[in-house]
Amino acid sequence: MSKSILSPRHYLDPEILRTEQERIFRTLWIFAGVKQLLAEPDAFLTRTIGGVPVVVQNCGGELRAFENQCAHRQMPIQFEEYGQRRLICRYHGWVYGGDGAIRSMPDEDTLYRYPKAEREGLRLKEFAVRAIGNLVFVNLAPTPLPIESQFRPELMAEMERMSAHFSGETIFARIPARYNWKLNFENILDYNHVPYVHPRSFQPLLPGGVRAPAPTLDEATGHAALRDLSVSTSSPYALAPQPWHAMVDRFGDVDRYYNFYLYPNVNFISLAGYVFLIQQFDPVAPDRTDVLFTLMTARETRRIPALPAILWGHMKGEKRVLDEDVLLIEKLQASLNSEGAHATHGAYEARLVDVARIYAGLMGADA
Amino acid sequence: MSGGLWVVGCGRIFESIAVSQGVFAEDGMLHVLRLPSTDAIANAGLTELPAPSSDARVFVAVDQSALNYARFDLYGRLRMNGYKFTTMVHPAATVDPSAQLGENCWIGPGALIGPSVKIGHNTCVGAGALVDFGASLAANVWVGAAARVGADASVGTHSVIGADVRLGNAVSVGRHCSIETPGHYSQQLPDKTYIDPLFEGAVHIHGGGSQRGRARG
Numbered sequence: 001m002s003k004s005i006l007s008p009r010h011y012l013d014p015e016i017l018r019t020e021q022e023r024i025f026r027t028l029w030i031f032a033g034v035k036q037l038l039a040e041p042d043a044f045l046t047r048t049i050g051g052v053p054v055v056v057q058n059c060g061g062e063l064r065a066f067e068n069q070c071a072h073r074q075m076p077i078q079f080e081e082y083g084q085r086r087l088i089c090r091y092h093g094w095v096y097g098g099d100g101a102i103r104s105m106p107d108e109d110t111l112y113r114y115p116k117a118e119r120e121g122l123r124l125k126e127f128a129v130r131a132i133g134n135l136v137f138v139n140l141a142p143t144p145l146p147i148e149s150q151f152r153p154e155l156m157a158e159m160e161r162m163s164a165h166f167s168g169e170t171i172f173a174r175i176p177a178r179y180n181w182k183l184n185f186e187n188i189l190d191y192n193h194v195p196y197v198h199p200r201s202f203q204p205l206l207p208g209g210v211r212a213p214a215p216t217l218d219e220a221t222g223h224a225a226l227r228d229l230s231v232s233t234s235s236p237y238a239l240a241p242q243p244w245h246a247m248v249d250r251f252g253d254v255d256r257y258y259n260f261y262l263y264p265n266v267n268f269i270s271l272a273g274y275v276f277l278i279q280q281f282d283p284v285a286p287d288r289t290d291v292l293f294t295l296m297t298a299r300e301t302r303r304i305p306a307l308p309a310i311l312w313g314h315m316k317g318e319k320r321v322l323d324e325d326v327l328l329i330e331k332l333q334a335s336l337n338s339e340g341a342h343a344t345h346g347a348y349e350a351r352l353v354d355v356a357r358i359y360a361g362l363m364g365a366d367a
Numbered sequence: 368m369s370g371g372l373w374v375v376g377c378g379r380i381f382e383s384i385a386v387s388q389g390v391f392a393e394d395g396m397l398h399v400l401r402l403p404s405t406d407a408i409a410n411a412g413l414t415e416l417p418a419p420s421s422d423a424r425v426f427v428a429v430d431q432s433a434l435n436y437a438r439f440d441l442y443g444r445l446r447m448n449g450y451k452f453t454t455m456v457h458p459a460a461t462v463d464p465s466a467q468l469g470e471n472c473w474i475g476p477g478a479l480i481g482p483s484v485k486i487g488h489n490t491c492v493g494a495g496a497l498v499d500f501g502a503s504l505a506a507n508v509w510v511g512a513a514a515r516v517g518a519d520a521s522v523g524t525h526s527v528i529g530a531d532v533r534l535g536n537a538v539s540v541g542r543h544c545s546i547e548t549p550g551h552y553s554q555q556l557p558d559k560t561y562i563d564p565l566f567e568g569a570v571h572i573h574g575g576g577s578q579r580g581r582a583r584g
Contacts, residue, residue, distance in 0.1 A: 037574045082573040169575030176567055243409060308525070308543035308559050308572055309434040319565050 004343040006356050008336040011180040016363075017286045023362050024264050025050030029130065029137040029150050031266045031280055032056050033082070034294055036134050036168050038063060043084045046076070048282070050140055056129055057087060059098025063131060065138045066100050066124035077124070081172055087124070100124035132156050133163035135268070135278075150263070151230050158232055159260065159268070165251040166276060167299045171311040175291040175319065177326050179333035181265055181283040182359075184291065187325055188267040188279075189351050197328060201321050206257060208236045212348070213261070224354040226362075229263035239272045244310055248298035250274050263355070274298050275314055279322075287333055291326075293318060370422045371396025372453060375413070375441065377404055378430035380473055380491065390458055405429060405437040419449035426453050427471055427489070431509040434525045434543055435489070439507045442471050442489045457494075469506065481518070493530065505542070523558065543572070 010016050026049070033045035033056065044057040046068055055068035055078045068076050070089040077087055077096070087096035095103040100123045105112060114122070128139040130147050137147065147156070177184070187193060191210035195203050203209075213233040237257040251258075251273030260268040265281040280292040295315050297307065304310070345353055374384050374397065381401065388397045402411050408429070417423045425445055429438035446452070452470040456462055459476035466480045469488035474480060477495040484498050487506030492498060496510045499518040504510065508522050511530035516522065520534045523542035528534065531549035540546070541558035548562050556562075559572035 081571070167575075169572060171570060171572045173566055173570040174568055306433060306436040307575065309436050311572055312545065312561055312570075313433060315561075315570060316563070316565055323565075 002345050002353060004345055004353070004356055005360055006182075007338075007342055008340040009338050011182065011333065011336050012286050012338055014286055017283060019363055020283065021050040023364065024359070025283070026052065026140040027145070027362065028264055029139045029144070029147050030264075031262065031278065032065070032129075032136045032138045034134050034163075034166060034170055034278070034296070035063070035131045035136050036166050036296075037082050037170055038136070039168075040084055042086050043082075044078050045082050045136075046078050046080065047138075049138060052140055054127065054138055054140075055087075056136055056138060057098075059087075062098070063129050063136065064098060064100070065127040065129035066096075067127070069124075070094055071102070071122040071124065072105075081174075082170075096124055100126050133160035134166045135159055135163050148227070150227055152227050155230055155232060155260075162251050162258065162268075162270060162273075162276070165249060165273065165298045167248070167296045167307075169307055169311065170294060170296040171315050172295075173293040173315060173319070175293065175322065176284070177289045177291055177330065178287055179289055179326075179329045180286055181281040181289040183329050183332060184281040184289060184325070185261075185263075185265055185267075186352055186355070187329060189261060189355065190349065192348060193325075197324050198321060201324060205238045206235055207238055210235050210257070210259065213259075213351070224358065226263070226358050229351075229355055229358055230261060232258065232260045234258045237272050239274075242274075242310075244297070244304050244306070245274055247300055247302050247304050248274060249301050250298045251276075263358075277314075277318055291322060293322075370417075371398060372424050372426065373398045373400060373416055374426045374428050375400040375402070375416070375445075376428035376438070377402045377407075378428070378432075380430055380475070381428035383475075384426075384428055384455065391455060405432045408437055408441045411441070413445075416445075416450075419445075419451075423450075424453040425450045425471075426455050426473075428455075428473065431491070431511075431527055434527060434545060435507040435509055436525065438491075439489060439525070452488075460492075475512070487524070499536070 030049045032047050038058045041058055044055050046055050053068035053076055054065055056063055056065045068078055070077055072092055072094055075089055075091040077089055093106045097103045102122050128144040130137050191212055194210055213231040234256040237255045239255040251270060255272045258270040262268060267279045270276045274297060276296050278294040282290040282292055284290055297310060384391055385399045391397055400415050402408060427438055427442040429441060454468050454470055454472040456474040457476040460474040460478040462474060462480040463482040465482045466484040468486045471489045472486055473491040475492060475494035478492045479497045481498060481500040483501045485503040487504060489506055490504050490508040492510045493512035495513040498516045501519040502516045503521045505522060505524040507525045509527045510516060511528060513531050514528050515533040517534050517536035517538060519537045522528060522540045525543045526540055527545040529547035532546045533551045535553040538552060539555040541556055543559045544556050546562045548564050561570040
């Protein structure tokens with residue numbers, strides 16, 4: 001048993017969130033979206049990461065990440081969450097190339113007349129981008145940490161193998177919730193909540209319960225390091241067969257519930273290799289989180305006319321399960337006060353203790 | 368038994384027909400074949416139905432489920448087997464003579480179908496709904512009770528306009544959409560857009576080929 005090193009203030013204080021945005025979300029590799037929707041020329045996705053608007057764009061077959069803000073008046077270049085469109089600002093028609101430099105600005109000589117040096121400095125700020133299979137990550141740091149420092153190579157290989165089975169048709173939802181983002185990541189690590197919070201929805205699908213991931217420790221220190229926070233596990237899954245299962249290339253050949261915990265804010269799961277769901281907990285305010293759902297089936301081996309109905313049906317089912325969590329976590333958040341007690345972790349919550357310790361290290365003296 | 372009208376399905380439309388058979392019977396011959404649920408459609412034997420070559424007509428009565436694919440699966444299967452279909456208009460509904468209705472359509476009690484309206488095959492319009500002048504509903508659509516589809520509005524195939532949803536005039540709703548949150552809608556909806564009380568904002572499907580109404584440039 002141990003008291004958490006995190007106090008209620010870590011879930012309430014706007015200053016803490018500002019530091020998290022800087023030292024976690026603008027420092028680590030953050031999931032941005034799925035690559036299979038970026039296959040076409042000028043296909044793009046947009047996200048806000050660490051408070052920064054980001055666009056990931058297919059530029060001549062290569063994925064590039066930029067600040068999604070025109071150098072002129074800071075208008076977003078792309079508006080939609082996913083789409084296909086050149087890097088052209090809708091406000092005054094500035095056109096950007098795949099390197100982020102300005103290709104043209106209408107009436108430049110008559111309206112703008114920037115000095116040469118200033119003109120050359122006008123470009124989109126570029127960020128590092130890295131795809132692990134179909135999972136696209138962006139790093140906003142000027143000198144990004146090697147992605148291997150955040151995810152072990154074996155885990156990345158697993159993510160690559162599984163995400164290779166993603167269908168090209170993907171359903172996306174943004175779900176506002178009234179709690180701190182960390183509570184949701186802690187919730188998915190806390191497998192012991194499942195029988196109490198999801199007794200009729202999720203629990204019956206897991207005849208053996210959720211299996212806890214085996215502990216991984218840094219070879220040098222004997223303690224968990226940053227890259228040990230992201231792990232995978234799988235548990236037996238009570239699959240209900242559907243006719244469309246015969247029409248897709250599933251991942252694996254066993255009925256298991258695959259579960260990836262990707263620090264800092266992603267839970268990537270698969271239902272028996274037929275359905276894939278990426279849940280991301282995107283901080284909006286100390287007590288506000290957008291839960292982002294990206295859901296797809298395994299890739300089709302033949303056309304499935306009803307695929308939109310299948311995706312929509314699964315999305316609603318997953319949302320109902322999430323609502324069971326949200327109901328409780330919002331109560332938890334609402335009950336927090338700055339002078340309140342710290343959480344008391346039991347032995348099964350060793351991973352939560354590790355997460356808090358690494359988090360405190362990332363936050364530095366401001367933790 | 369061979370001729371007459373055969374109503375096959377389950378759910379509210381099916382039961383409303385079953386309990387008032389005399390209203391709908393053609394020459395007094397209306398037969399009902401009740402399925403236990405939409406889940407049973409895929410494996411339903413349907414051996415009680417007469418041969419497709421008979422003079423029997425069939426009506427598939429299945430409510431909205433899975434963007435109308437449950438009803439479409441049964442309708443499509445029977446159609447492939449050569450059955451002929453009828454469209455059922457409740458006696459308390461009003462259909463303008465200039466409106467065009469496809470086969471296996473249901474027009475519920477109190478519904479009003481205006482002039483020059485076009486309705487594709489296998490589409491259901493619920494009780495008290497209004498489909499206004501010049502509007503078009505594609506095949507396999509569902510318009511819920513008391514919904515309104517404005518003049519010259521259009522609804523794409525396999526879409527759902529839920530109960531008490533009001534589409535403004537000339538509004539276009541794409542294919543495979545679902546609007547289940549009651550209210551007035553005046554903007555067009557791209558293909559594969561979902562508006563549901565379960566979600567605060569619209570949910571979208573991306574990818575999977577051409578999608579009408581999506582921003583491109």
